[in-house]
Amino acid sequence: MMDYRALEALSAVIEHAGFEKAAQVLNISQSAVSQRIRQLEFKLGQPVLLRTSPPRLTELGRQLSNHLQQVKQLEQGLRVSDEPTAELNIRLAVNADSIDTWLAPALAACRDSQRMNFDLVIEDQRVGLKRMKNGEVMACICESAQPVNGGLVQKLGTLRYMALASPEFIARYRGKTQGHQWLQQAPCLRFSGDDQLQHQFLQALQLDAPGRIQRVPSSGGFVQMALAGLGFGMIPEIQVKHHLAAGELINVTPDTVLDVPLYWHYWQTESDSMAQLRHASAQQAARALLPL
Template sequence: MMDASTDQLRTLAAVVDHGTFDRAAAALHITPSAVSQRIKSLEEQSGRVLVRRSKPIQATEAGAVLLRLARQVALLEAEAAAELEGGDGAAATPIPLVVNADSLATWVLPALATVQGAVFDIALDDQEHTIDRLRDGTAMGAIGSDPEPVQGCTVTALGAMRYRPLASPAFVERWCPDGWTAERAAVAPMLVYNRKDALQDRYVAALAPGARPPRHFVPASTEFVGAAVLGLGWGMVPDLQADPLVADGRLVVLDPGGAVDVPLYWQQWSLHSAALDAVAAAITHAAAGALRPAPPRPPNAEGHVNAPKTPL
C-alpha cells in the first residue's frame, strides 16, 4: 500500500510546475538531491515512473494521478490553515484553471474578480482541449466544449457562445464586393487563433468543401478581433466581442446564416473545497448572464439525448 507523504506530493507538484529538479528545489528551499530522493521514493512506493526526465519535466499518466492528489491536498491544507487562523477558510494557494481565450477576454475575468480571497493560475487553451489539463492534473477547473466529465470531475452546462463570420468593410470591398460565396471563401485570407483552432475550417468545409484558403495565425483573442478590424482576414468572432464593432460599422457580417453556437461547460474536480465551490458559483452565475442558452444535445444511437454525467 502506498503511503505518500505531504512533502513527497508537494515535491512532485513543484517538479512538474517548475520543469526541472533544480528549480523545484529552489522553490521548496531544499537541495536538488533532496528533490530527486523524494521523487525516487514516491516512484518506488507507487511502483510507477511518475515523471519523464524531459525538458521541461512532465508527469506520466501515473504521475498525473498523484499530481491531482498533490493539488487537492495543497488546497485543502490551505483552507484548513485559513480556517484555523480565524478566517473564512479561503485558500491562498493558487487555484489552477484553464479557460478558452474568448471566454477569458469577455466574461470570465469579471466573474473571477467576485471571488474573494482566491488566487488564480490561469492557462489558455482551445475550448476543445481544455480538459486535457484536467486529465494531467495541471488544472482543477476548466471551461471547454466537452460535455463528458473527466474521471473524478463534475460537469455543468454553462450555455453557448455564438460566433459569426466577420470582416472589415475594406476586406469586403477587396475580396467579396458582390457577396460572400463559396468561391470567395475558398481564396480569401482567413484568421485562425492557433493550430488547434478548427472553427474557421469547419465553417469553410460546410460552405466550400475541400477549400484551403490562406490563413493568418493570430494567437490572442483581442488581437484576433483587431486583425479582422484592420482587414487582415475574416474570422469567426463571438458576438460578445463583435456586437459593438458591427454596430459602429467596423466589422461586417459576411454570412447572416452562418452563425455557429459553441456550447461551453464547466468541469472541476469532485472535491469538497470552499474555494473551488466559490469559483464554480461565480462562473455559472456569470455565464447565465453572458452566454446564450445552449442548443439541445443530439440524440445518441438509441434515440436518447445524452446528458452530462456527474461521477458518483
C-alpha cells in the first residue's frame, strides 16, 4: 500500500523548492517531512529525492509524483460526484504570453470555473513540460507535442511572434545601417533565461546571439519596455494589435516571424472537470490563435 502522506511530502518539497517551506505548507515540522521521505525511500529501497539545492527528483521520484497527480484527479472526480459545490484546486503550467492573451477567457468559459482555484505556474513554453514530467501539475501548456509517460496531448494552435520596437528605438539604433546587423548590438528584451525566441529570431537572420540584453520577467512589462524604447523583443501579435495599428510598435523585419505551436498536456486519468477545462481552452485557442 502506497504511503500517500509521504508522496504529499515529496511533492511539497519539489513544489516549494525545499524542506522548510514544504513543512510550512503541510503544517508539520521539517523533521517530519524528512522522516516521511526517508521512510518512503527505506520501503522502496532506493532514493526518491536528490538532496541538492533546490532538491531534485530521481527517476523513481518522478514516477511517484506523476502517480500522485493522477490519483488526485481520480479523487477529484469522486468528490465532484459526491459534492457538486466542492472547490477544485487546479495547478496548471503555462507560458506567460498565453496568460496575457487568450487563456483567461478559456478558463472562465469552463462550466466549473466558478469553483476552481487556479494555481498558474509560469514557465517558458520550451521547458514547461518539465513540470508535467515531475508530477507537479495537473496539466501543461507548452510547445512540445510529445506526451509524458502516463499523459496525453491535444493541439491548441499557433502563437505568432514578431520582432517589435518603437519608432524612436529603430531610428536611434538602426540609423543608416543597411541590413539587419544593427539588431545584434541593439538592446534586446528577454523574458527569462529559458526564453530563446530572440536568439532564434537572430539566428534566422544569420546573426549571432544578442549583444545587449534587458531581462524583463513580465509579459505586460515586456510590452511596456518596448513601447518606452528600451529594447526590441519577440512579442505575440495578438497581444499588441492596437499598438501596431497606432504605429507605436513597428515590426523591424516584416518578412521574418516566429510561429510557436502550443499543446495542452494532460494525464490519462483526467477528471471530468479537467476535461471540461481542456475543451474550453481548445475552443478559445481555436478562436484566438492561428491553426497549427
